[in-house]
Amino acid sequence: MTGKPIDGGAGVVSRVVDVADPADPRLDDFRDLNSVDRRPDLPSGKGLVIAEGVLVVQRMLASRFTPRALLGTDRRLTELGADLDGVDAPFYRVSAEVMAQVVGFHLNRGVLASASRAPELTVSQVLDGAATVVVLEGVNDHENLGSVFRNAAGLGVDAVVFGSGCADPLYRRAVRVSMGHALLVPFARAANWPGDLEVLRDKGFQILAMTPDPQAATLAEALPPRAGQPVAILVGAEGPGLQEHTMRASDQRVRIPMSRGTDSLNVATAAALAFYERDRLRTTVST
Amino acid sequence: MTGKPIDGGAGVVSRVVDVADPADPRLDDFRDLNSVDRRPDLPSGKGLVIAEGVLVVQRMLASRFTPRALLGTDRRLTELGADLDGVDAPFYRVSAEVMAQVVGFHLNRGVLASASRAPELTVSQVLDGAATVVVLEGVNDHENLGSVFRNAAGLGVDAVVFGSGCADPLYRRAVRVSMGHALLVPFARAANWPGDLEVLRDKGFQILAMTPDPQAATLAEALPPRAGQPVAILVGAEGPGLQEHTMRASDQRVRIPMSRGTDSLNVATAAALAFYERDRLRTTVST
Numbered sequence: 001m002t003g004k005p006i007d008g009g010a011g012v013v014s015r016v017v018d019v020a021d022p023a024d025p026r027l028d029d030f031r032d033l034n035s036v037d038r039r040p041d042l043p044s045g046k047g048l049v050i051a052e053g054v055l056v057v058q059r060m061l062a063s064r065f066t067p068r069a070l071l072g073t074d075r076r077l078t079e080l081g082a083d084l085d086g087v088d089a090p091f092y093r094v095s096a097e098v099m100a101q102v103v104g105f106h107l108n109r110g111v112l113a114s115a116s117r118a119p120e121l122t123v124s125q126v127l128d129g130a131a132t133v134v135v136l137e138g139v140n141d142h143e144n145l146g147s148v149f150r151n152a153a154g155l156g157v158d159a160v161v162f163g164s165g166c167a168d169p170l171y172r173r174a175v176r177v178s179m180g181h182a183l184l185v186p187f188a189r190a191a192n193w194p195g196d197l198e199v200l201r202d203k204g205f206q207i208l209a210m211t212p213d214p215q216a217a218t219l220a221e222a223l224p225p226r227a228g229q230p231v232a233i234l235v236g237a238e239g240p241g242l243q244e245h246t247m248r249a250s251d252q253r254v255r256i257p258m259s260r261g262t263d264s265l266n267v268a269t270a271a272a273l274a275f276y277e278r279d280r281l282r283t284t285v286s287t
Numbered sequence: 288m289t290g291k292p293i294d295g296g297a298g299v300v301s302r303v304v305d306v307a308d309p310a311d312p313r314l315d316d317f318r319d320l321n322s323v324d325r326r327p328d329l330p331s332g333k334g335l336v337i338a339e340g341v342l343v344v345q346r347m348l349a350s351r352f353t354p355r356a357l358l359g360t361d362r363r364l365t366e367l368g369a370d371l372d373g374v375d376a377p378f379y380r381v382s383a384e385v386m387a388q389v390v391g392f393h394l395n396r397g398v399l400a401s402a403s404r405a406p407e408l409t410v411s412q413v414l415d416g417a418a419t420v421v422v423l424e425g426v427n428d429h430e431n432l433g434s435v436f437r438n439a440a441g442l443g444v445d446a447v448v449f450g451s452g453c454a455d456p457l458y459r460r461a462v463r464v465s466m467g468h469a470l471l472v473p474f475a476r477a478a479n480w481p482g483d484l485e486v487l488r489d490k491g492f493q494i495l496a497m498t499p500d501p502q503a504a505t506l507a508e509a510l511p512p513r514a515g516q517p518v519a520i521l522v523g524a525e526g527p528g529l530q531e532h533t534m535r536a537s538d539q540r541v542r543i544p545m546s547r548g549t550d551s552l553n554v555a556t557a558a559a560l561a562f563y564e565r566d567r568l569r570t571t572v573s574t
Contacts, residue, residue: 151556154549179550220567257569262441263466265559269438272556273563280507280564282544 433464
């Protein structure tokens with residue numbers, strides 16, 4: 001996907017626009033990316049979705065989030081090449097210096113794309129056709145949330161459902177850590193929590209709640225017997241874990257076999273182990 | 288381990304020393320923690336090991352790294368309580384403001400301990416009695432390295448061996464992300480790389496090299512048949528992976544079954560999945 005040289009003019013990319021003035025208002029989608037109160041990905045502000053770097057921009061182009069503008073250096077324009085065919089958004093071509101002045105720091109990924117938020121999906125929508133989903137409660141850290149998406153994408157999980165207390169998966173940092181998979185793996189927010197677990201149950205999902213409780217079944221005991229059924233893996237934040245009333249709404253409590261004298265694993269790592277156990281006997285590459 | 292109130296004077300802790308002057312040279316072990324060139328954990332400088340927060344300080348106290356000084360607020364001194372019994376190092380008790388001035392930022396973990404580097408262990412030493420070890424090549428990111436230690440401790444891995452190109456596991460950030468397990472899980476640096484893989488082989492270890500290659504055996508195919516044998520899991524950095532000549536020195540190449548259209552997982556997550564597969568049938572808590 002990379003390395004194909006293009007002429008950088010009209011034809012291959014619909015609109016390449018050279019910009020030399022960092023104050024140009026056409027670059028406002030990308031201004032002050034690290035500003036606490038003006039950053040363009042603040043849901044209370046512009047609420048834009050920002051993709052960074054060639055790989056994540058490619059994934060945005062393949063997602064339901066349609067770019068409205070791109071900003072980057074000539075080198076990254078060349079790397080994107082034919083991926084930009086048919087993209088109906090301007091590519092603002094700038095020097096690395098202008099780029100740094102616009103975003104507020106040196107961004108060595110060299111290319112950004114902005115998109116408006118796509119309409120939110122419902123829980124019922126993301127469950128359609130899904131065999132494995134992860135349901136998160138209290139995961140309020142953008143890096144952990146991004147890692148959950150990356151692990152979900154890599155390990156065969158079809159969708160992510162948010163219970164209460166979760167961070168925004170479309171925050172720039174979450175999108176970056178997810179390697180762009182926050183834009184590709186469907187997600188939905190539960191309108192009622194934990195009441196919406198009934199929506200999963202109505203669709204035939206078995207709901208397994210992860211806990212450090214040594215009385216719980218291990219993943220290897222709980223998951224293989226359910227290989228033929230849809231499964232939802234319920235994961236709480238590191239530290240507090242799932243709320244007790246959420247646990248009670250599950251079908252079974254499950255745990256990772258852990259060594260004595262250690263505490264919980266990172267939440268995204270714990271989730272990855274459950275995804276792996278769900279999928280471990282697959283020997284061929286799946287879509 | 289926490290919450291036991293102590294009087295904060297002589298008796299329970301050998302030496303509590305109140306310090307009001309942030310310039311006091313007795314606090315120098317903890318000065319300018321974030322400074323690029325003066326930070327006390329620089330191997331080229333003081334080379335100290337720094338533990339942050341009650342949990343990690345407790346783990347340092349249980350490790351082969353003997354504290355030479357502690358710095359903290361009265362609240363954290365109280366939380367540490369009896370853990371400090373018999374500790375032959377001064378606890379410099381300061382206000383949160385003085386602490387911030389010394390370390391250079393507000394550190395809300397509230398307590399630090401410093402230790403000299405313990406003598407390095409040899410590869411042969413860390414293999415003694417070990418059934419599962421992880422061998423890293425090119426893992427040059429402190430957070431990833433810290434996460435590998437945390438995952439190793441939680442998932443039954445006995446030791447960590449460093450091939451070429453790895454970061455320093457005793458850097459402050461690595462120790463923090465490891466939750467202190469970088470101080471507890473034995474590690475050694477290979478003197479000859481990859482030649483020292485022969486030391487593992489001589490001790491009866493089967494060496495499995497992780498790769499994204501779809502031709503490789505899956506973890507679920509490769510690990511269970513070796514349940515009764517010592518195993519070394521060889522992991523390279525995200526992106527480049529293991530060098531080809533390192534791969535060739537292994538007994539078998541193994542992979543995680545991944546979904547199409549995704550690339551590698553984070554290196555610490557990939558390692559965690561191998562550790563999990565190695566240990567997944569354990570149903571009771573091990574030491």
